[in-house]
Amino acid sequence: MKPFFYSAFLFLCVIVPTATAQIPDAAAMGYVREGIAREKKGDLDGAIAAYTRAIQRDKGFSGAYNNRALARKAKGDLDGALADINKAIEAQPRNFFAYFNRGSIWQARGDLSAAIADYTSAIKMGPSIASFYIHRGIARRAKGDVDGALADYTKALKLESKLPAAYMKRAGILKERGDLDGAVADYTSVIKNEPNYAIAYANRGNLLLIKKDYAGAVADFSKAIELSPRQEFLYANRGIALLLLGREVEAQKDFDLYLKLVPYMKATLEERIMKAKTEARP
Structure with a gap:
């Protein structure tokens, strides 16, 4: 299955029109190409080395700092990643992808307020990119701003109507708020766009079980079992x-x-069965 949205943006070269924007050194761009190729193969150390060579050739190459930041983040070096992404933004202050990526680094460090601020900056500069809203929604929900998260997921879907991640996230909030019909509709949208997404069937089945549509629940759980x-x-x-x-x-x-x-779950299952039988009594 393809990923629903990007957690970070790698790029070869992003030039945002400004009075000082310059095309990076050709050799530096070659090293960045090498870094991207190595990263795709899972060679993070090799990628970091290639991005470092690019930076040595062109110390103002925002893209090289950006990509090295993401490789360092992937290795768990969040301090190094933050230092690099700050350099990327310093070199190209209107690079909204760099703000988005810094937001993801802040989020990985647990600083949700800083993450939301950077996602908001990215949105202001790139308001039509749906994944920016999804990630800000995730950070807002983690911070307790459920209304803000719901608004962000809805905005993402207005921009791109076939985003399973946004539907899944929004459905979770709708379920918590008791809007089971709305949640079922969102899971149905996921299934329409990603018909082999087992969790969407499982989640919709759980809601149908709550709604006492037992036949519908069986059908969804059966499909989920077929897939997973x-x-x-x-x-x-x-x-x-x-x-x-x-x-x-x-x-x-x-x-x-x-x-x-899972034989160790016998007692828990027996409790569920007893509860179901009690609820089924007229």
């Missing part, structure tokens, strides 16, 4: 839905499969 058969919780959930439909033999088969995968 090693996810043990799916068997338990489908078993509960089958039990509530009165299909006890099929339900028991699912419970047996569940316990085969």
